[in-house]
Amino acid sequence: MSDSKYGLLGLGSHGPAVADVRARLAALPPDQLPERPDLQADDPTVFDAALERAVRAFQQHKGLIVDGVVGVETFTAIDGARWALGDRILLHTPGHLQRGEDVVTLQERLNTLGFAAGRVDGRFGPETERAVRSFQRAYGLSGDGSVGPNTLRAFEDLRRSVSGGSANVLRERELVRRSGHSLSGRTVVLDPGHGGSNTGAVAHGLVESEVVMDLARRIEGRLTAIGVSVVYTRTEHTSPTEDERAALANDAGADLVLSLHCDSHDAGDASGVATFFFGRDRQTSWSAVGEHLADLVLREVVARTGLENCRSHGRSWALLQQTRMPAVRIEAGYLSHPDDAARLADPLFRDTLAEAVLVSLQRLYMGDDDTATTGVLRLGDLRAYLASHS
Ligand SMILES: [Zn+2]
Numbered sequence: 001m002s003d004s005k006y007g008l009l010g011l012g013s014h015g016p017a018v019a020d021v022r023a024r025l026a027a028l029p030p031d032q033l034p035e036r037p038d039l040q041a042d043d044p045t046v047f048d049a050a051l052e053r054a055v056r057a058f059q060q061h062k063g064l065i066v067d068g069v070v071g072v073e074t075f076t077a078i079d080g081a082r083w084a085l086g087d088r089i090l091l092h093t094p095g096h097l098q099r100g101e102d103v104v105t106l107q108e109r110l111n112t113l114g115f116a117a118g119r120v121d122g123r124f125g126p127e128t129e130r131a132v133r134s135f136q137r138a139y140g141l142s143g144d145g146s147v148g149p150n151t152l153r154a155f156e157d158l159r160r161s162v163s164g165g166s167a168n169v170l171r172e173r174e175l176v177r178r179s180g181h182s183l184s185g186r187t188v189v190l191d192p193g194h195g196g197s198n199t200g201a202v203a204h205g206l207v208e209s210e211v212v213m214d215l216a217r218r219i220e221g222r223l224t225a226i227g228v229s230v231v232y233t234r235t236e237h238t239s240p241t242e243d244e245r246a247a248l249a250n251d252a253g254a255d256l257v258l259s260l261h262c263d264s265h266d267a268g269d270a271s272g273v274a275t276f277f278f279g280r281d282r283q284t285s286w287s288a289v290g291e292h293l294a295d296l297v298l299r300e301v302v303a304r305t306g307l308e309n310c311r312s313h314g315r316s317w318a319l320l321q322q323t324r325m326p327a328v329r330i331e332a333g334y335l336s337h338p339d340d341a342a343r344l345a346d347p348l349f350r351d352t353l354a355e356a357v358l359v360s361l362q363r364l365y366m367g368d369d370d371t372a373t374t375g376v377l378r379l380g381d382l383r384a385y386l387a388s389h390s
Pocket of ligand 1: 193194200201208261262
């Protein structure tokens with residue numbers, strides 16, 4: 001529809017275009033035009049009072065300017081209102097935006113599930129396409145950004161499997177559920193804190209950026225042994241910002257992010273291990289899986305190392321907040337504390353830490369029916385477990 005074709009249609013207009021608008025309005029599903037005047041007319045080509053009432057009712061319902069006149073905007077909305085999600089394949093075509101009620105439904109669903117589709121405007125633009133791609137990748141679909149039968153089926157499966165809770169929680173829980181009971185084949189981002197000239201804490205002859213890189217390597221060795229891909233956020237010589245690290249994890253499509261730090265405190269008597277997950281507001285900004293993993297890591301590390309339990313905490317730090325997958329930050333011991341530092345200097349202790357991390361990752365995917373006792377599962381048990389579940 002363009003102005004040149006239809007111009008403005010209002011009370012008193014007549015012609016085939018009026019009959020077209022009348023037929024389109026009459027064919028709309030009830031939820032698109034709740035208060036519907038009788039649109040039967042002796043001469044459907046005449047824009048009569050009933051048609052004007054219908055146009056006004058539609059404009060009111062759609063939040064358009066209520067003037068009873070059909071211009072481009074109103075016609076486009078009428079045209080789009082007939083589409084229900086699934087009626088057609090949706091995709092982003094630059095220069096020709098698909099618009100319609102189906103796109104509205106799609107955007108609402110993506111947003112509800114925590115895939116940011118942007119403003120719900122019924123236009124399948126680049127932002128909506130990006131959200132579709134993220135959704136598809138998260139659910140093991142091809143990620144071509146178009147919405148066809150497979151993607152719609154994934155939406156339906158998801159709708160059946162969730163019954164309440166915040167979008168982020170549902171999304172994460174679903175990702176873990178769908179991904180099965182194995183670490184093998186996953187991608188884990190290891191994020192050793194600091195790096196390059198940014199050393200982090202320095203105490204008792206230990207440098208935080210070096211300790212956590214070494215710890216990361218030990219975790220990497222164990223992860224790759226069971227088929228996990230590892231992506232690092234930095235090298236020895238670089239120190240990306242937290243935003244950059246989060247973007248890297250998102251780009252990698254990682255399943256999990258582990259951020260590794262050691263703590264330090266002027267007082268010198270602070271000691272122990274703490275873990276952190278994304279948590280700001282339990283209703284809307286809370287990573288339930290992150291919390292669960294943070295708790296698992298904490299319990300395993302405490303059980304295996306005897307480090308003081310400094311608990312796990314919800315935080316809205318950039319890396320935790322901006323990553324689209326569960327992320328946990330570990331502050332493994334205080335370099336400023338003589339006992340913690342002495343232990344962290346010991347390669348065997350770092351191995352124990354790495355093993356605790358690995359087991360907690362595996363426990364995350366084993367689910368709640370796992371009855372293995374914290375602190376006793378070993379790498380050998382994991383291999384056996386993986387073999388029996390593959
Ligand atoms: Zn640090």
